[in-house]
Amino acid sequence: MDDESRDPHAQLRALYRSLLERQSHFDEFKQLLALYPQALPETTEEPEEAAMIRERLNSRISEWIGGGFNGLNVVQVLQWRAIVVEERFNVVLSPWKESNGW
């Protein structure tokens, strides 16, 4: 049994660790996500340019985690983009934010 069948998130965990441990990976990841469209119409195919960016992103991730990466799909890339680039899910104040200013 390989890692992926034991843990369906194994590759994503490896990506997460890579982003946490290397600022250069995090920066490049964020830059590539920023190039990807903010949203795609549900009825249309992924535009060619967006597909190329996603392919580039998946290629870099594969290098960072040592190969064997299945790739992020469109939905996953949009989700990452919303979190890392738009910080859309970080709008609620952090639990610690309250101590700012006093």
Next chain:
Amino acid sequence: MLLRQELDQLYAAFCETLPSPLQVGARELPYRLRMAISPEVPWSEVLGHEVTFAAPAVFSEAMPGIAPAKVRDAVLAHALAVIDGFGTDRLEDRQIPASAEIREILSHIRNARDRALARVASSTSREPIQFEKAQCDMLEAIHDEQRIMSEHGFADFAIYERIAGGKTAIGSPASVALARAAGWNEYRCHAVARALSAVWLGMQYHDDVLDWEDDFKRDSSWAVVLAREVTRGEATPRASGHESARALVFESGILAQMLERSFRYFRAARKRAEVLGARELAAWARTKEDYAMWLAQQERQNSGYAVRLQALSPWVTKVLS
């Protein structure tokens, strides 16, 4: 009653006492201060930790004879002091536009705060505790911070802690007043103030690490100011742009140092809470102590780890948990 519900009920009751034209603004104060994403968000959802908005209550478990009404008044006085602290800081620091309405609401908050504190202290013959000196310390600290930031200056940890201590000075009087009302001696009352001071510093260091890049964009990053100090005399970037600021902060190792100090202050708070019999506070401080130590180690090994951890946390919540 849960402390969060009690906070919202106490604040709602306070709003009812205000002149009608101020009531809406007061109810929406978290939003008006840009601490909430919509007008209906109550304080209980803005203030993350009970120790922040209800510090007197976390000590009350060690005061078995204290009247619940005293605890409630102390919590009200403390919560209003904290809210006034947020508002004053944001106004003074121009994080929000100048507003006569908000200034008037804050004035009412301070009056209600002082009345609540007076009720806590009414049964003791000792010298009354007041917020006046803490308020002065807070304003002085805010202005000192503004001066250092505007000058793009240097500061060591002693200056940082003096200013952070001043900005959080209003976080102790209500709890100390409750301790006195419970008949605690001066040594124990002093320990309450020291424990809370350690909590606030532990939190402040942690926040100033996580927020350093956002703070830098507003010309108010303590990490950069401290990094300038620890690298003084070395050939380091001047931190005029984001990249050079990041190089300065990372190469100085200042973020790990700040997190180590956060760890030490949470440890101090935990030890004092244990001595005072405030077990819940001690347990809470223990979790913060452990986390700060772990995060400092990660930051030491991988510069920028804490900020990246924060940035990625929503993804972990949505995907991996």
